Amino acid sequence: GMQRTRGDVAIALFAFSAIQIAYGFAPPLHPSPLYSATAPPSVSSLRFSAAPLPTTRSARGALGLRARVVDDKLASLNIVLPESPAPAANYDGYVVSNRMVYVSGQIPVNQGQIVYAGKVGADLDVVTGYESARLCGINLIAQLKNACDGNLDRVKKVVKLTGFVNCYPDFTQHPQVINGASDLMNEVFGSAGRHARSAVGAGSLPFNVATEVEGIFEIEGTRDEAFQVQPTFDKRGMPLEFTKGMKVEALDRSFKDIITIATIKEIDGNKILLGFDGWPENYDYWVDKDDGDFQPPGTCMRANARLSPPNGYVGYFDWGSYIEETDSVPAPPAIFTSSYVFPGFKGDVSTRFELWHRMEATVVPVPPSPEQQERDAQQYNK
Numbered sequence: 001g002m003q004r005t006r007g008d009v010a011i012a013l014f015a016f017s018a019i020q021i022a023y024g025f026a027p028p029l030h031p032s033p034l035y036s037a038t039a040p041p042s043v044s045s046l047r048f049s050a051a052p053l054p055t056t057r058s059a060r061g062a063l064g065l066r067a068r069v070v071d072d073k074l075a076s077l078n079i080v081l082p083e084s085p086a087p088a089a090n091y092d093g094y095v096v097s098n099r100m101v102y103v104s105g106q107i108p109v110n111q112g113q114i115v116y117a118g119k120v121g122a123d124l125d126v127v128t129g130y131e132s133a134r135l136c137g138i139n140l141i142a143q144l145k146n147a148c149d150g151n152l153d154r155v156k157k158v159v160k161l162t163g164f165v166n167c168y169p170d171f172t173q174h175p176q177v178i179n180g181a182s183d184l185m186n187e188v189f190g191s192a193g194r195h196a197r198s199a200v201g202a203g204s205l206p207f208n209v210a211t212e213v214e215g216i217f218e219i220e221g222t223r224d225e226a227f228q229v230q231p232t233f234d235k236r237g238m239p240l241e242f243t244k245g246m247k248v249e250a251l252d253r254s255f256k257d258i259i260t261i262a263t264i265k266e267i268d269g270n271k272i273l274l275g276f277d278g279w280p281e282n283y284d285y286w287v288d289k290d291d292g293d294f295q296p297p298g299t300c301m302r303a304n305a306r307l308s309p310p311n312g313y314v315g316y317f318d319w320g321s322y323i324e325e326t327d328s329v330p331a332p333p334a335i336f337t338s339s340y341v342f343p344g345f346k347g348d349v350s351t352r353f354e355l356w357h358r359m360e361a362t363v364v365p366v367p368p369s370p371e372q373q374e375r376d377a378q379q380y381n382k
Contacts, residue, residue: 069278069325070152072314073188074141081142085109088206094143099156099221101147105164105214106139107206108132116210121171124210129173133163133180136213140181141188148219153326157218158185158195164212166205174199181213190312191280220245220327239332242267242289246331247323249307250274250294253285257347259300260308261322264331278311292338297323297330298361299341305351316373333361 074081087093087104094103108116116132118124124132140161141152148154163178165171178199185193195215205212242264250262265284266273274294275284287294297319300307309317323330341353 069310069313070155070188074152077187079138079188081138081145082110084142084146085112085139094147096147096219099219100159101144101217101219103140103143103147103215103217105162105212106136106143107209107212108135109139109209110135114207114209117208118166118210119171120165120167120177120210121173122168126173126176129165129177129210130180132210133178133213134184135180136163136211137161137181137184140213140215141184144215144217147217151325151327154220155189155217156192156220158189158193159216159218160196160198161185161213161215162198162200164200164202164205166203166208166210167201169201169203171201174201177211178213180211190278239329240335242272242331242335243329245328247297247326247328248274248294248331249297249299250276251342251344252276252283253293253344254283255346256344258308259305259342259345259347261310262294263328276311278313290337290339292340292343293345295338295341295358296333296336296361298333299353299357302357302361303341303351303353305353306348333359 084093085106091104094101096102108114115135116124116128120126120129120132144155145152161178161181163174163181165174165177167174178197182195182197185195187193202212244264244267246264248262248264249259252258252260260279261277262274263277264272265275268286270289271286272289272294273284273286275281299305307317310322319330322328336358338358339355341355341358345351345353
């Protein structure tokens with residue numbers, strides 16, 4: 001990198017003001033994810049038919065948006081979420097308060113019909129009880145999707161599940177039964193699906209169902225909400241400070257040869273916690289706001305450098321679609337103050353990052369080529 005001067009900043013700000021920032025982005029530099037996680041096997045006797053995924057970008061809408069990440073995961077598990085079951089009495093199916101979603105107890109129903117009824121350990125065995133709890137979990141996610149305005153990628157954390165098992169007093173395998181719901185959360189949401197839990201026995205449950213599960217979830221705000229809480233803006237309405245939820249490009253400091261997609265998870269004074277999308281939390285790290293190892297979206301594209309998509313991402317990555325489908329905000333170049341760009345990068349020695357790559361990084365939607373569309377279709381047909 002090279003040192004930033006006042007002239008550099010003036011030129012960059014002039015160029016930046018001449019460009020209208022859009023929520024699209026450059027084409028990706030390679031078509032495939034780092035790897036696709038393989039879900040653990042689920043109980044084989046409980047399956048739902050998934051609608052086929054579109055096989056081309058044009059089939060997914062005028063903007064060519066990829067299906068959302070959690071929706072893709074559900075499809076890979078052959079799960080189609082049902083319509084949210086209507087409350088059986090005088091209460092709401094869920095309540096949202098301060099980014100927390102409290103979902104009322106869900107029972108094992110499918111298309112309005114009770115699937116599992118009776119006492120576990122007497123009328124039903126433990127494996128069937130597990131299936132019943134899993135179905136309760138599917139109905140929990142259906143309610144949660146409504147709470148997230150249809151975007152399950154807004155789910156930040158499964159906080160707690162409480163499961164009830166219809167059983168006699170001498171039954172003791174409540175944890176194994178409620179694992180049906182817990183395993184589902186881990187399969188669908190990955191590390192965000194790990195949660196606290198209670199599993200208790202009940203002498204009876206409504207409609208004599210075998211299980212009932214309720215849940216507490218934390219969700220991210222929408223892009224509009226992120227702008228509403230932003231303290232300051234420039235004359236064009238662009239934020240002048242970092243906020244939680246902004247998307248950036250960041251160096252993986254474990255290997256230092258990968259630059260990938262990260263989210264600002266926390267801000268503490270001059271420190272920022274970066275979390276890599278799709279990666280376990282042990283890869284998170286804190287940086288100073290002027291650290292050069294994280295940069296605005298588009299920096300790699302400007303430098304013709306390889307940008308790795310989020311871990312587990314299926315399909316052809318482009319920033320514009322990703323910003324839209326995650327309801328997130330790209331961190332604008334004007335708020336970055338580092339004098340160097342990715343100084344810790346130890347990857348391709350032919351890549352030369354300079355300050356202008358950062359300052360002129362912009363969000364520019366570019367339609368995919370026919371070759372890119374063909375590779376994208378092949379990803380979905382595997």
